[in-house]
Amino acid sequence: xxxxxxxxxxxxxxxxxxxxxxxxxxxxxxxxxxxxxxxxxxxxxxxxxxxxxxxxxxxxxxxxxxxxxxxxxxxxxxxxxxxxxxxxxxxxxxxxxxxxxxxxxxxxxxxxxxxxxxxxxxxxxxxxxxxxxxxxxxxxxxxxxxxxxxxxxxxxxxxxxxxxxxxxxxxxxxxxxxxxxxxxxxxxxxxxxxxxxxxxxxxxxxxxxxxxxxxxxxxxxxxxxxxxxxxxxxxxxxxxxxxxxxxxxxxxxxxxxxxxxxxxxxxxxxxxxxxxxxxxxxxxxxxxxxxxxxxxxxxxxxxxxxxxxxxxxxxxxxxxxxxxxxxxxxxxxxxxxxxxxxxxxxxxxxxxxxxxxxxxxxxxxxxxxxxxxxxxxxxxxxxxxxxxxxxxxxxxxxxxxxxxxxxxxxxxxxxxxxxxxxxxxxxxxxxxxxxxxxxxxxxxxxxxxxxxxxxxxxxxxxxxxxxxxxxxxxxxxxxxxxxxxxxxxxxxxxxxxxxxxxxxxxxxxxxxxxxxxxxxxxxxxxxxxxxxxxxxxxxxxxxxxxxxxxxxxxxxxxxxxxxxxxxxxxxxxxxxxxxxxxxxxxxxxxxxxxxxxxxxxxxxxxxxxxxxxxxxxx
Ligand code: ADP
Numbered sequence: 001x002x003x004x005x006x007x008x009x010x011x012x013x014x015x016x017x018x019x020x021x022x023x024x025x026x027x028x029x030x031x032x033x034x035x036x037x038x039x040x041x042x043x044x045x046x047x048x049x050x051x052x053x054x055x056x057x058x059x060x061x062x063x064x065x066x067x068x069x070x071x072x073x074x075x076x077x078x079x080x081x082x083x084x085x086x087x088x089x090x091x092x093x094x095x096x097x098x099x100x101x102x103x104x105x106x107x108x109x110x111x112x113x114x115x116x117x118x119x120x121x122x123x124x125x126x127x128x129x130x131x132x133x134x135x136x137x138x139x140x141x142x143x144x145x146x147x148x149x150x151x152x153x154x155x156x157x158x159x160x161x162x163x164x165x166x167x168x169x170x171x172x173x174x175x176x177x178x179x180x181x182x183x184x185x186x187x188x189x190x191x192x193x194x195x196x197x198x199x200x201x202x203x204x205x206x207x208x209x210x211x212x213x214x215x216x217x218x219x220x221x222x223x224x225x226x227x228x229x230x231x232x233x234x235x236x237x238x239x240x241x242x243x244x245x246x247x248x249x250x251x252x253x254x255x256x257x258x259x260x261x262x263x264x265x266x267x268x269x270x271x272x273x274x275x276x277x278x279x280x281x282x283x284x285x286x287x288x289x290x291x292x293x294x295x296x297x298x299x300x301x302x303x304x305x306x307x308x309x310x311x312x313x314x315x316x317x318x319x320x321x322x323x324x325x326x327x328x329x330x331x332x333x334x335x336x337x338x339x340x341x342x343x344x345x346x347x348x349x350x351x352x353x354x355x356x357x358x359x360x361x362x363x364x365x366x367x368x369x370x371x372x373x374x375x376x377x378x379x380x381x382x383x384x385x386x387x388x389x390x391x392x393x394x395x396x397x398x399x400x401x402x403x404x405x406x407x408x409x410x411x412x413x414x415x416x417x418x419x420x421x422x423x424x425x426x427x428x429x430x431x432x433x434x435x436x437x438x439x440x441x442x443x444x445x446x447x448x449x450x451x452x453x454x455x456x457x458x459x460x461x462x463x464x465x466x467x468x469x470x471x472x473x474x475x476x477x478x479x480x481x482x483x484x485x486x487x488x489x490x491x492x493x494x495x496x497x498x499x500x501x502x503x504x505x506x507x508x509x510x511x512x513x514x515x516x517x518x519x520x521x522x523x524x525x526x527x528x529x530x531x532x533x534x535x536x537x538x539x540x541x542x543x544x545x546x547x548x549x550x551x552x553x554x555x556x557x558x559x560x561x562x563x564x565x566x567x568x569x570x571x572x573x574x575x576x577x578x579x580x581x582x583x584x585x586x587x588x589x590x591x592x593x594x595x596x597x598x599x600x601x602x603x604x605x606x607x608x609x610x611x612x613x614x615x616x617x618x
């Protein structure tokens with residue numbers, strides 16, 4: 001019976017031995033030689049049974065891991081096994097193709113055919129190892145990415161009011177492991193100004209509405225009291241009864257991004273406010289002249305529908321593209337130039353600075369408009385004033401040359417004739433003649449000097465009006481009498497034309513000045529007329545009295561009608577002068593007429609004659 005039982009148990013063992021999925025090797029303890037192995041062992045080593053038998057069991061392993069002693073099956077001690085330790089050892093086996101397989105080994109002492117043997121069970125753990133490695137890698141990546149992105153993770157257990165955090169989260173909060181972690185302690189880390197808001201957010205938004213936690217808030221980092229921005233995310237977890245039990249999530253330090261956002265916002269704000277407040281208009285147009293952008297400042301001119309419109313339709317009076325519009329020659333990116341556009345916004349002149357640029361991925365032109373109408377006008381005025389100054393300088397020089405001639409002539413005559421008078425050879429008759437010449441020259445000199453005095457006084461504003469009431473008729477009759485002799489001398493007629501000859505007309509004005517004006521005109525008429533007649537006339541014209549002095553003299557061409565009222569201005573060029581004079585008579589007359597509250601004008605045609613008119617209040 002005992003034999004039967006033994007056979008049966010041996011058969012069972014054989015069966016178990018052969019069918020076992022783990023590889024089993026049996027080695028003699030004393031020699032370490034493998035005496036038996038199962039099919040799974042052949043599979044593990046990729047080696048036939050007869051190659052395995054006879055190997056030393058340390059040969060199963062790579063050289064650096066081949067441990068051998070009589071009591072060891074590759075490191076797993078019998079002693080440990082005998083003490084009941086089930087803790088297996090790990091090693092590697094070398095396959096016949098040289099590859100290595102990680103194995104877990106359990107050893108047991110057996111007696112085989114009367115010999116002390118060691119039985120080793122080798123379990124292929126490569127799949128487990130791979131999983132372990134994958135897990136390690138994933139842990140590694142998780143940890144590394146937390147560090148890299150500076151994202152920490154947490155889990156908050158609501159029932160126990162305590163949270164745990166990853167290493168990175170501790171760094172973000174500036175705390176260490178000893179920091180006691182509950183809800184209030186989290187609030188302690190948040191910025192005092194955000195604390196109330198975060199408390200409400202967590203309770204009223206996340207817990208009450210069962211929402212995701214998603215909030216940017218400030219904390220004061222415990223380690224250095226620095227204000228930092230964080231983004232907190234979190235997801236609620238529920239138990240079987242749908243009660244909230246925990247919240248898990250991440251907290252990321254977003255301070256740098258936040259600061260960048262802020263500075264971007266600031267620079268955007270600055271840009272915007274620049275765009276709005278810049279004192280000149282700005283637009284951006286594409287290559288075809290379509291408006292892509294306009295500054296606020298331009299909107300008031302362009303109107304709200306300006307975007308997409310051709311720019312010249314918006315601001316040019318003639319709604320056509322400027323002939324020198326820079327778009328004709330194409331946009332040059334980075335190039336800035338200037339051009340002037342006339343006829344803009346109702347006859348104004350704009351200076352446009354244009355720069356080639358890329359806008360929304362396309363070639364475009366930035367135009368900056370500046371209204372230079374006033375500047376241009378001022379420039380033109382300045383040029384005119386300069387020309388006038390140069391002209392008057394020229395006139396003054398001409399006047400001086402002229403004056404020296406005008407003054408020398410009568411002076412020479414006075415000196416010359418007075419010398420002759422003192423010679424005894426001349427007759428009484430001749431001496432009388434000399435005296436007359438001296439007298440005429442003296443008067444001429446007096447006229448010139450009075451004219452200069454007059455114009456100087458007028459310009460200095462020192463001439464005063466002394467009004468009296470007198471008869472105009474009488475004044476004109478007197479002038480006629482005074483000058484008829486001269487007219488007869490020249491062989492021309494001097495006449496007067498008075499309204500209603502019997503009714504004398506009285507006016508109130510400065511009689512001397514009125515006479516001076518009239519005499520001036522009559523003097524000129526006599527000077528510039530060699531045949532025909534001269535006529536002095538006046539008539540009433542409402543509240544004013546209008547005078548005219550008409551002659552049939554050389555006349556004045558239209559281009560000089562304005563100029564002759566300027567000081568020293570004479571139609572005749574200095575080098576061909578035949579009429580004399582100093583160019584002061586008309587400016588004096590004009591100034592006096594204006595002083596009396598009147599106006600002056602003339603009608604004249606070259607070769608036909610001239611009529612000088614003026615009107616003063618009666
Ligand atoms: P003057 O007669 O001393 O030259 P005025 O100021 O009186 O200066 O006149 C300026 C110029 O106007 C004259 O030089 C002359 O060329 C022109 N002029 C003035 N009156 C007449 C006139 N009656 N007929 C033609 N030319 C005239």
